Amino acid sequence: MRIKRGNSICVFSSKGGVGKTFNTISLAGIFELLKKKVLIIDFDLYSGDVASYLNKSIKKDLFDISLDLDVRVVKDIKEYVTKFDEYIDILPAPIDPRMANKINANNISTIIDKAALSYDVVLIDTNHALNEISLSVLQTVDWILLLVKNDPLDIKNTRNLITLLDENEFRNYKVILNNSRDPFKRYFTLFDIKRIIRHNIDYTLSEELYLKEIEKYIMEGLIVTLDSKFSDYFFKDYKTYLTIATDILGGDRNE
Ligand SMILES: Nc1ncnc2c1ncn2[C@@H]1O[C@H](COP(=O)(O)OP(=O)(O)OP(=O)(O)O)[C@@H](O)[C@H]1O
Numbered sequence: 001m002r003i004k005r006g007n008s009i010c011v012f013s014s015k016g017g018v019g020k021t022f023n024t025i026s027l028a029g030i031f032e033l034l035k036k037k038v039l040i041i042d043f044d045l046y047s048g049d050v051a052s053y054l055n056k057s058i059k060k061d062l063f064d065i066s067l068d069l070d071v072r073v074v075k076d077i078k079e080y081v082t083k084f085d086e087y088i089d090i091l092p093a094p095i096d097p098r099m100a101n102k103i104n105a106n107n108i109s110t111i112i113d114k115a116a117l118s119y120d121v122v123l124i125d126t127n128h129a130l131n132e133i134s135l136s137v138l139q140t141v142d143w144i145l146l147l148v149k150n151d152p153l154d155i156k157n158t159r160n161l162i163t164l165l166d167e168n169e170f171r172n173y174k175v176i177l178n179n180s181r182d183p184f185k186r187y188f189t190l191f192d193i194k195r196i197i198r199h200n201i202d203y204t205l206s207e208e209l210y211l212k213e214i215e216k217y218i219m220e221g222l223i224v225t226l227d228s229k230f231s232d233y234f235f236k237d238y239k240t241y242l243t244i245a246t247d248i249l250g251g252d253r254n255e
């Protein structure tokens with residue numbers, strides 16, 4: 001019998017501040033609307049902010065599970081997660097950032113694989129640095145969503161990142177142009193961006209998704225896509241998020 005396994009997705013970018021955390025959390029909300037059980041894992045080990053974004057105080061984190069895995073005492077990943085709501089749980093970055101470099105990179109694939117046995121969707125937030133941790137995450141997940149802004153340095157760095165992914169035969173990444181993060185930057189056309197990164201833009205988040213009141217959501221620990229008005233106010237981006245989610249749920253995974 002084939003064991004049911006969820007999809008794992010890493011939201012990555014070649015630069016910081018491109019919207020990885022916001023979009024990881026927003027996508028978690030979209031999967032909840034699709035009635036999927038979601039685990040958000042915060043592999044931004046030194047500066048992870050998923051739990052504080054969602055106003056959650058935590059008891060256990062990635063350091064605890066990694067430490068227990070070292071002595072093989074992890075039975076159920078759910079003992080380490082923090083509940084957000086009925087559908088979404090969080091496996092947070094270390095509360096104490098000094099513990100971040102004590103996390104054994106060899107445990108990363110085990111953590112993701114265990115998560116995929118208990119959840120329909122495992123969404124991973126990361127730091128943009130290509131270190132042992134993020135490489136291990138990228139090598140393990142079924143899907144990589146690469147966020148890029150309309151910004152010269154980001155576009156150039158993304159080109160380099162795509163070269164690296166291609167050279168290492170990653171076939172499971174999609175590129176998302178995020179126009180919502182810096183909605184006034186429109187220097188490059190879509191044609192320019194595709195030409196520079198030498199890759200298709202698979203999805204575009206529009207400038208309309210720029211939230212003037214994002215602070216309100218963050219202060220209240222709310223997921224914007226779960227706001228009952230989201231699909232009306234941001235119809236275009238709601239549809240884009242739905243397309244990303246259904247493409248992932250319906251696609252062939254990296255096995
Ligand atoms: N659609 C949006 N509208 C308004 N502000 C946004 C939007 N998306 C992201 N931001 C804001 O931009 C900043 C960077 O976003 P975010 O933290 O998601 O990026 P990141 O790629 O995770 O950054 P880091 O590399 O530092 O982890 C945050 O202050 C966030 O609240």
Ligand SMILES: [Mg+2]
Binds near residue numbers: 020044049125
């Ligand atoms: Mg972040």
